[in-house]
Amino acid sequence: MAAAPIYLDHQASTPCDPAVVAAMAPWWTEGAANPSSRGHRPGLAAAAAVEVARGRLAQALAVPPEGVVFTSGATEADNLAIKGLCEARLERGRHLVTVATEHRAVLEPCRYLERLGFGLTVLPVGPDGLLDPDRLAAALRPDTVLVSVMAANNEIGVLQPLAAIGALCGRHGVAFHCDGAQLVGQAPLRPLELGIDLLSLSGHKFGGPQGIGALVLAPGVTVAPQLHGGGHEGGRRSGTLPLPLIVGLAEALDRALADAPARGARLLRLRERLRLGLEALGGITVNGALDPRLPHNLNVTVQGVDGGRLHRELRRWLAVSGGSACSSGAPSHVLQALGLSREAAAASLRFGLGRGTGEADIDQALAVVSRLLPALR
Numbered sequence: 001m002a003a004a005p006i007y008l009d010h011q012a013s014t015p016c017d018p019a020v021v022a023a024m025a026p027w028w029t030e031g032a033a034n035p036s037s038r039g040h041r042p043g044l045a046a047a048a049a050v051e052v053a054r055g056r057l058a059q060a061l062a063v064p065p066e067g068v069v070f071t072s073g074a075t076e077a078d079n080l081a082i083k084g085l086c087e088a089r090l091e092r093g094r095h096l097v098t099v100a101t102e103h104r105a106v107l108e109p110c111r112y113l114e115r116l117g118f119g120l121t122v123l124p125v126g127p128d129g130l131l132d133p134d135r136l137a138a139a140l141r142p143d144t145v146l147v148s149v150m151a152a153n154n155e156i157g158v159l160q161p162l163a164a165i166g167a168l169c170g171r172h173g174v175a176f177h178c179d180g181a182q183l184v185g186q187a188p189l190r191p192l193e194l195g196i197d198l199l200s201l202s203g204h205k206f207g208g209p210q211g212i213g214a215l216v217l218a219p220g221v222t223v224a225p226q227l228h229g230g231g232h233e234g235g236r237r238s239g240t241l242p243l244p245l246i247v248g249l250a251e252a253l254d255r256a257l258a259d260a261p262a263r264g265a266r267l268l269r270l271r272e273r274l275r276l277g278l279e280a281l282g283g284i285t286v287n288g289a290l291d292p293r294l295p296h297n298l299n300v301t302v303q304g305v306d307g308g309r310l311h312r313e314l315r316r317w318l319a320v321s322g323g324s325a326c327s328s329g330a331p332s333h334v335l336q337a338l339g340l341s342r343e344a345a346a347a348s349l350r351f352g353l354g355r356g357t358g359e360a361d362i363d364q365a366l367a368v369v370s371r372l373l374p375a376l377r
């Protein structure tokens with residue numbers, strides 16, 4: 001069997017931490033019960049475990065536990081935030097603002113609302129991938145109800161100026177939704193201190209299981225439910241709570257945050273080794289600002305090669321991606337928003353380093369690119 005490719009796609013998904021798997025284990029079997037079944041002891045124990053997990057998540061994010069709504073991931077959290085907030089504030093206005101480089105889990109709900117008659121402003125970013133808060137200020141209208149800007153970009157890793165955006169939204173009485181899928185678990189993030197009213201997160205981006213995430217609401221912020229049914233989660237999200245996944249989510253976040261500074265510093269050194277090594281090959285340019293940026297992200301364009309061939313040749317050796325894992329193969333809308341042509345966007349690589357990445361992985365990745373490059377050109 002051929003050796004497995006080197007996994008450098010941690011922004012698409014991270015392996016589940018073995019300690020998280022262990023923490024979840026009893027809740028699949030001997031502890032299994034529906035947390036809504038309050039009429040017997042197993043159900044009550046399940047409900048108690050959910051509340052412990054909710055409390056841990058709330059503490060990690062410095063929010064009241066009532067603000068934590070469990071969802072199936074960040075896509076659902078984004079949908080609940082955007083559609084739910086706009087529906088809850090229909091009488092206040094029908095205009096929302098977002099940014100061209102957002103994940104499709106944000107852009108598509110916004111476009112859906114636009115089709116229903118909402119006004120939508122999609123702001124451009126600079127060539128560095130950053131939003132200028134002055135542009136946002138100019139886009140706000142008396143009928144604006146929501147601004148949605150991500151914390152860290154999933155393709156180019158740049159960090160948006162959340163505190164400035166939060167302050168601006170606060171001054172205008174506009175709700176601020178932040179897709180935190182790529183930042184939560186990588187660095188401490190306290191939404192209330194940044195003026196964030198709604199924060200989306202996803203477990204599989206920080207060593208937790210796939211299929212679980214949360215929408216975190218600031219006190220007093222309400223959303224209209226988008227899943228109707230048994231009225232779980234205070235009526236905000238119906239559906240049986242996935243007990244093992246919820247336990248895993250809380251365990252993963254605590255573990256991810258416990259060593260986040262040390263991990264970030266280590267991955268930054270590795271990322272810089274990769275960047276300098278690639279740049280030394282010539283004709284390879286970095287996309288997006290290097291600072292402020294996630295330490296474990298690098299996104300580069302390889303000049304003078306066909307994107308399709310580049311990815312086909314690399315695939316055997318390296319697990320990297322061309323853009324978002326959810327972009328269905330189309331050239332990245334994020335890179336095009338930075339001003340890259342479709343061809344240059346297609347000939348781009350996103351490296352996402354993670355907990356398991358070591359120096360040998362970086363050196364092997366560099367060796368692969370350097371070996372394949374002459375033939376590709």
Ligand SMILES: Cc1ncc(COP(=O)(O)O)c(C=O)c1O
Pocket residue numbers: 011012072073074075076103105150152153154179180181182201202203213324325326
């Ligand atoms: C910024 C961002 N938002 C949303 C998502 C979707 O998250 P999930 O897979 O939990 O639905 C992702 C995952 O790729 C992401 O990176």
